[in-house]
Amino acid sequence: DQQVKQNSPSLSVQEGRISILNCDYTNSMFDYFLWYKKYPAEGPTFLISISSIKDKNEDGRFTVFLNKSAKHLSLHIVPSQPGDSAVYFCAAPPGPDKLIFGTGTRLQVFP
Amino acid sequence: GAVVSQHPSWVICKSGTSVKIECRSLDFQATTMFWYRQFPKQSLMLMATSNEGSKATYEQGVEKDKFLINHASLTLSTLTVTSAHPEDSSFYICSASLRQGGDTIYFGEGSWLTVV
Numbered sequence: 001d002q003q004v005k006q007n008s009p010s011l012s013v014q015e016g017r018i019s020i021l022n023c024d025y026t027n028s029m030f031d032y033f034l035w036y037k038k039y040p041a042e043g044p045t046f047l048i049s050i051s052s053i054k055d056k057n058e059d060g061r062f063t064v065f066l067n068k069s070a071k072h073l074s075l076h077i078v079p080s081q082p083g084d085s086a087v088y089f090c091a092a093p094p095g096p097d098k099l100i101f102g103t104g105t106r107l108q109v110f111p
Numbered sequence: 112g113a114v115v116s117q118h119p120s121w122v123i124c125k126s127g128t129s130v131k132i133e134c135r136s137l138d139f140q141a142t143t144m145f146w147y148r149q150f151p152k153q154s155l156m157l158m159a160t161s162n163e164g165s166k167a168t169y170e171q172g173v174e175k176d177k178f179l180i181n182h183a184s185l186t187l188s189t190l191t192v193t194s195a196h197p198e199d200s201s202f203y204i205c206s207a208s209l210r211q212g213g214d215t216i217y218f219g220e221g222s223w224l225t226v227v
Contacts, residue, residue, distance in 0.1 A: 034216070043117075043204050043218035044155070089154065097208040097216055098145050101155045 003027050004092050006102035013109050019077040021105045023090035026071065030092040034099070035064060035075045037086045044089060048075070080109045114139065115207050117219035124226055129193045132222045134161075134205030140185035141207035146178075149202040149221075161188040161205075195226040 005024045013019045025033070031052045036044035050057040050064045050073065057064050063076045077084055087106045091099040116135045124130045134144055144161040159180055160168040167180035177199075179191040192199050203222045209215035 036218075041121075041202065041221060041223060043115075043206075043221045045218075046216065097143060097206075098157055098160060099155075099206075099216065100157065101147075103154045 002103070003094070004090060004100050004102040006088075006090060006105050008105050009103070010106040010108070013080045013107065015082055015109055015111050016079045019075075019080045019084065019107055019109065021075040021077075021088050021090075021107065023073045023075075023102050024071055025073070025092055027092070027094070028068070028071065030094075032093065033064070033066065033073050034091045034093075035062075036089045036091060036101075037084075038089060038104070039086050047088075077107075080107075082109050082111060085109050114209070115205065115217045115219040117203075117205055117222050119222060120220060121223035122225070124195055124224070126196055126226055127194055129191055130195055130224060131189050131191045132203055132205075132224070134188045134190070134207070134219050136186045136207045139207075139209055141188075142185060144182060144188040144205055144207045146180065146188075146190050147204045147206065149204065155204060158190075158203075161190075163188075192224065195224070197226045200224055200226045 003026050034049040035047040038044045048059050048062045048064050050066050055066050066073045085108050087104045089104045090102045118133045142163045146158045147155040149155045157170050158173045161180045161182040163182045169175045182188040205219045
């Protein structure tokens with residue numbers, strides 16, 4: 001049972017436009033969520049997180065929205081830059097400090 | 112700079128041999144570390160929780176006798192893949208948290224294991 005899902009395996013966006021990456025979860029007990037960026041053969045890099053008591057968290061070009069009733073969160077990147085091209089994972093903690101990852105979305109930002 | 116470091120970055124071993132991967136927390140102590148595995152084009156899957164001074168806790172479906180985890184000090188956890196087979200070829204990543212329960216989880220650079 002996949003508790004964290006990313007239904008879009010890939011996304012292609014033009015530079016300067018908004019990238020929206022989506023994530024759905026099934027466990028309503030998760031109390032925060034994280035987004036990671038990952039390049040091939042490297043460990044994930046933390047981007048942004050959101051607590052379940054909030055519906056929005058913003059950090060520079062990155063904003064994460066949480067819709068608890070829909071069990072859905074999204075990461076918005078605006079404006080998108082070519083350097084944002086990577087695989088993005090959403091994640092949630094089933095326990096202290098360990099994570100369940102979504103399947104990832106490969107973002108490609110083209111000029 | 113990196114706060115969690117793994118070694119080696121990549122390793123090739125012959126089928127049937129064992130290989131050890133190290134995960135170190137830099138400048139902080141980690142009583143708990145975590146090991147993940149990622150197959151090509153798949154997600155990162157939690158394998159086990161490494162507990163300093165006690166036995167590791169393995170996720171369902173992970174063979175504890177095959178993936179030996181030792182957390183002998185507060186800054187080092189090791190994963191040993193015993194009697195490796197080609198299907199064990201994967202990208203192994205560890206993580207540690209600066210403070211328990213917070214969103215300060217850092218990942219190592221990962222280790223590519225290829226079993227030939």
